Amino acid sequence: MSIPSQYDVVIVGAGVVGASLGATFGRQGRKVLLIERDCTEPDRIVGELLQPGGVKALEKLGLRHCLEGIDSINVVGYSIFYHGENVSIPYASDPNAPEKTLEGRSFHHGRFVTNLREAAKNSMNVTVLEATVNEVISDKTTGRVLGVRCTHKKTEQAEFYYGALTVVADGTFSKFRRDYISTPVQIRSHFVGIVLKDAVMPSPSHGHVILGNHAPILVYQIGTHETRMLVDVQGKLPSATNGDLKRRLEDVVTHSLPACLLPSFKTALATERLRSMPNSYLPPSANDTHGLLLLGDAYNMRHPLTGGGMTVGLNDVVLISQLLSPSRVSSLDDTNLVVAKLNEFYWKRKNLSTVINILAQALYSLFAADDIRLKTLQKGCFRYFQRGGIYVSEPIGLLSGILPVPFILISHFFNVALYSIYGLFKDASWSQYPAVTWESVCVFWKACEVVLPVMWSEWK
Numbered sequence: 001m002s003i004p005s006q007y008d009v010v011i012v013g014a015g016v017v018g019a020s021l022g023a024t025f026g027r028q029g030r031k032v033l034l035i036e037r038d039c040t041e042p043d044r045i046v047g048e049l050l051q052p053g054g055v056k057a058l059e060k061l062g063l064r065h066c067l068e069g070i071d072s073i074n075v076v077g078y079s080i081f082y083h084g085e086n087v088s089i090p091y092a093s094d095p096n097a098p099e100k101t102l103e104g105r106s107f108h109h110g111r112f113v114t115n116l117r118e119a120a121k122n123s124m125n126v127t128v129l130e131a132t133v134n135e136v137i138s139d140k141t142t143g144r145v146l147g148v149r150c151t152h153k154k155t156e157q158a159e160f161y162y163g164a165l166t167v168v169a170d171g172t173f174s175k176f177r178r179d180y181i182s183t184p185v186q187i188r189s190h191f192v193g194i195v196l197k198d199a200v201m202p203s204p205s206h207g208h209v210i211l212g213n214h215a216p217i218l219v220y221q222i223g224t225h226e227t228r229m230l231v232d233v234q235g236k237l238p239s240a241t242n243g244d245l246k247r248r249l250e251d252v253v254t255h256s257l258p259a260c261l262l263p264s265f266k267t268a269l270a271t272e273r274l275r276s277m278p279n280s281y282l283p284p285s286a287n288d289t290h291g292l293l294l295l296g297d298a299y300n301m302r303h304p305l306t307g308g309g310m311t312v313g314l315n316d317v318v319l320i321s322q323l324l325s326p327s328r329v330s331s332l333d334d335t336n337l338v339v340a341k342l343n344e345f346y347w348k349r350k351n352l353s354t355v356i357n358i359l360a361q362a363l364y365s366l367f368a369a370d371d372i373r374l375k376t377l378q379k380g381c382f383r384y385f386q387r388g389g390i391y392v393s394e395p396i397g398l399l400s401g402i403l404p405v406p407f408i409l410i411s412h413f414f415n416v417a418l419y420s421i422y423g424l425f426k427d428a429s430w431s432q433y434p435a436v437t438w439e440s441v442c443v444f445w446k447a448c449e450v451v452l453p454v455m456w457s458e459w460k
Contacts, residue, residue, distance in 0.1 A: 007033045008332050010147055010163035012133045012176070014039070016047065017296030017313040018169035019116035024061050024321045026123035030332070033161055034120055034128045035150060041110040045193030045230065045275050046304045048109050048222050049075065049207060052091055052102035053352070053401020054311035060318050063119055070111035073221040075104035077396065079203035081210045081258060082382040088203060089385060089392045091400055102402060104307075106207070106220050106228075129161075130154070136166060136176050136292070144335060145291035164332035165324075167293045172280060174298035180289055181299075186281040189215060189368070190237050191230040191304065192249060193275045199227040199264035207307065211378065212256040215368040216305060219261065229253075229265065232279070232305075232368060240274050249274070279303050281361060283457035284353060287342040290335040295320070300353060303364040308356035311401040315352055320345055352404035354458045358451065359398055362413060365450045373439075373446040380420025410451070417447035 009025050011018045014036035022034040050058075050067075058064045077090035091102040121128050131150040137160065138145050147162035168176050177185075201221065202208065208219040215232035222228045231249055238244035246269060257265055284300040287293050296313045323341040324332065332338055369375040385392050395412055397403030421440040428436045 007163040011167045013170035019120045022120040023123045026126035032126045044109045049106040049307040051311045051400045057314035066115035071223040072105045072107035079206040169296040172297045187278045189234045190276045196227040196264040200260040202258045214252045302357040302360040306360045361454045
């Protein structure tokens, strides 16, 4: 079949964001070319838990059905383990139906992406092409992006495809990001992933966060018989080939896991392949290149500890499809109007993306505490959650993408800092108060060091 070379939208990457955007633009009547290097089912160890805010976004896009038929697991909240203690943090009630509890989903990433790609293929006006994009083409005089040059997977022929708007959504390891974003990607650690078979979950239908004298461990089901474990490893990743990585996991995990998970973990460690993924942070930048839009992990990343990446990405698709809908932008060739809408997008997305990004980075700093003051904040955070009520309902609303209010996030974060300081005084004698007072100042300053740089990166 001959594929025309002129489109309204050319999308590079058919992952969660690219496929859902292609399906949505196609339904709006835009002529879409969706390009993916390899259309076989992806196999990743992250992007497996979708928060309720992401489920809501799928509903708005008419794509909720993509969660079905993939053996996905209903998720109703989190369970946090801290040195043998445990606190449950359930999702809040649905604001539109108070009698119902909000629900997330966890699943095999590749199965979900495959369903999204099928939805795109089945949408009117969408052509899916399996090819490698080699170059984003720009007008040498004006700088406007015109389309892409790519090589077909089967024929290995080079072709040019032009579009009024080119969307780069090629993921964490984006090939084209550096050409348009000068901010470097920060990598603080790696997640090492392993699959447990028929694990006995301490809190079924919950995501589990295990804290101790180590970086955080995440455990959540991705299918009826499979459970994902992610172990955060800071610094240089030990070698998997000589057994160092396996020994590292054995040392860290064995003494921290709830007893019911130990048998399946030991079996998996002996039989399953260990895989790793960098945990990256990239604050958002303005999309101001005419003819170009960056989206998804190519545009904005946060530590995956809180599982917020897909929720941010899908809500971005909702927002951009509204701002660039044919009723607002009749022709995407009107690049001045498109850039104005992209500037509007940059600011309108901030409430949700800022909350999720700051929460991810700040909680990671606390949960991976590597000095005494961060450990004080970590303990204070856990004790804060133990209070229940608004002390968990609002934080989980922020984390789940349902409560996109930055002020509430900042107020809770500094309340945690003050509660941590209260704990210092509570555990001290009168004679220790002068030293504790100085330590309290240091703890509060450490809290500022954790959250203020991320706030600045997100809002500048």
